[in-house]
Amino acid sequence: MHLASLSAGKTFIEDMARRGRTIGTVHTLGALHLGHAELIRRAAAENDVAIITVYPNKIQLRPGANYEFNLEDDIALALRAGASAVISTTDAEMFPPGYRTFVSQGDYPLRANGPHGLLMEGITGCIRWICFARPSRSYFGLKDIGQALLVKRAVADLLLDCEIRFVPTVRYKNGVPISSRLRHFNRSELDEISSLFMALDHLRKEAARGVSCAQDLIASARPLIKFRRFELESLRIVGADSFEDQKQIELPFIISGVAVGRGLRVPDNIFVPDQYTLSRGPADIWIDFPETWEFGHHAQARAEDFSGGSCVDHSSG
Template identity: 75%
Template sequence: MFITDLVRRGKSIGAVPTMGALHAGHAELIRRAAIENDVAIVTVYPNKIQFKPGVNYDFNLEEDIAFALRAGASAVISSNDTEMFPSGYRTFVSQGDYQIRLDGPHGFLKEAVTGCIRWICYTRPTRSYFGLKDIGQALLVRRAVADLLLDCEVRLVPTVRSKNGVPISSRLRRFNHSELDELSCLYTALNHLRKEIARGASCVKDLIESARSLITLRQFELEFLRIVGADSFEDQDKIELPFIIIGAVRAHGLRVFDNIFVPDRATLLDGPPDVWVDLPER
């Protein structure tokens, strides 16, 4: 087996689990995995357990394979529902109620973390790469790896954003430039909160109220704007490091999230080390 042989020969493996529909955000994960390891493995599988029944995830495997190889992948591994979650499958990664603290009761963080842990067990990586755009998944996978004593380093990779501030995301690939420009006000509000906190503001209620005034949506609806502890995912009353500034907008029947992860004072003062790219051509 390919992976067994890599491990036997002592090769370091960088794994990038994806659901397909690869984009510039995935390219940054793959690029770092290729630089920091002997072999970079990309997995492509739309994790069926984190979708509502009847939802089909739109991706093209051949295009994703070509994209991953151009970005620096050594190999691409794909799977299907029968292999990943056969009849009778019943083991999930449980982390109490943490999975609903960030996204609410209709989120699927538990299922997302379970899928990621299965891929880590399969690919046996030295390092596995997760983007901070999906902050809840990234931090809960890191916690699960530590709790389960898995021999893998979880690498958190900065968010890749278009130059108007909107994070690159597969769920936004059908949005036009006008819609993306409108969504950019969410990042503006999040970054405003970071700057105000850096200046010394600490009352979360007042901070959120000031940031809401910066969000002007015509086609979409703001669901929430929150500041939560990075360890607990619980809302903060007074600012304490580390924390996450997070917001969600409902657009075209989708929940669109954005966040700024503030793990330390340097990030608070200077901002996160996001990667900035041009908007994709339409």
Template identity: 75%
Template sequence: MHLESLAAGKAYIREVARTGQTIGTVHTLGALHLGHAELIRRAAIENDVAIVTVYPNKIQFEPGVSYDFNLEEDIWLALRAGASAVLSSNDTEMFPAGYRTFVSQDDYHLRLDGPQEHLKEAVTGAIRWICYSRPTRSYFGLKDIGQALLVKRAVADLLLDCEIRFVPTVRYKNGVPISSRLRRFSRSELDELSCIFTALNHLRKEIARGASCVKDLIGAATSLIAFRQFKLDFLRIVDADSFEDLEQVKLPFIIVGAAMAHGLRVFDSIYVPDQDTLVDGPPDVWIDLPETVGA
């Protein structure tokens, strides 16, 4: 089922609520891929109804930037993954004249990936959808751990009656996380980017063996990244609550890296909330690389 407006979506949600069914939501910008499919699959399994929203949240993009997605393809993927309904919207509905409300979390949105990543705007968009759809559970991928953690904090702080569920990162078997940013990268380019995950996972293993000095750890891991056509932006180990850089590693933490590739900042991260994850690694979902990759 495709719901083509906020009014149609609200009528559907009210009917679902009236019957007492549980709702799981997945909120997307569009350009859905197999990472989104994993979110949708889990929402469908764990709830009576799974609703997927598709809207390229304009406040997350620089002025004049258009987001490339195909709504019909997104609807097909979402329904095939188990969605009960796909809700789409537009700028006129979502941001009418005079809109001025944002979710403020001090400067936390600046600390993990930098101001150009618009984490505050991403959190605002997610919280608006949660308030609108009133889900029992809402699903966020660990690939975007900064947004996931900040949304969970906002839901708790605002006393919203919704459980935030984290879903493991879906990775190609070379280690690269599936991302809409990478959908036009070639196979060789994806293989080159895989060294970011290699460095992140090396850091996790060294910490599990007892290393704790972040400066030394980062120095050793950086040597594992041998880009030819891309450029390493940073490797960091940050506190999972404050997003501030650590000097000595302590749980929980996030290992995060970024590279500049074709004018895009490409991220990868490993979220380490506990000792089991530190020792065994995160519960990633691994899939084969497609036969053809890139434009």
């Protein structure tokens, strides 16, 4: 079911609430891919109703940015993954003239995403959708761990009655996390970017072996990043509570890196919340590349059905 306005979405949500149905939500900018499909699948499996929102959040996009997405394709992917309803909307509905309320978390968004990101605006968009949909649970991928942690904190601070569920990162077999920003990259470029994940996982394994100095860990990982067409913007180990760079490794922490190429920042990370993850690796979900590589998110949407045998939980330890 596609609900093409906030008013139509509100009617559906109120009807579900009257019936006592539990609601799981996934909030997206559009350009859905198989990473979103895993979020949707879990929302559908763990709730009576799964609601997906599709809106390229005006306030977290650079002025003049043209966010590419195809609403019909996104609706089809969401419904195939188990969505009960897809709600879409417009700038006029979401941010009418005079809109002025933002979720402030101090400098935490800057620490998590750097000066190039608009993470505060992204958190604001997520919290507005959660307030609107009133879900029992809302699902966020660990690929965007900074956003996921800050949304969870905002929900707790604002006393919102919603559980934030984290979902493992979905990666191609070469280690690259599936992302809408990579939908125009070719296979050769994705193989090159894969060395960033290899370096991050090397850091995790060395920390598991007992190396505790963050500077030494980062120095050992840099030679593993083999970029020709990309540049390494950053390689960091930060606390998962503070987002501040660690000097000595202390759980929980995030290993993060950012590559830059084709005018895009391409981040990757490994979230290490506990000793088990440190030792065994994250429970990432690994999938095959499509047999015939095509540009665009159409290729991801037409890949082997996400509920089939191409996806496996995997610990990379």
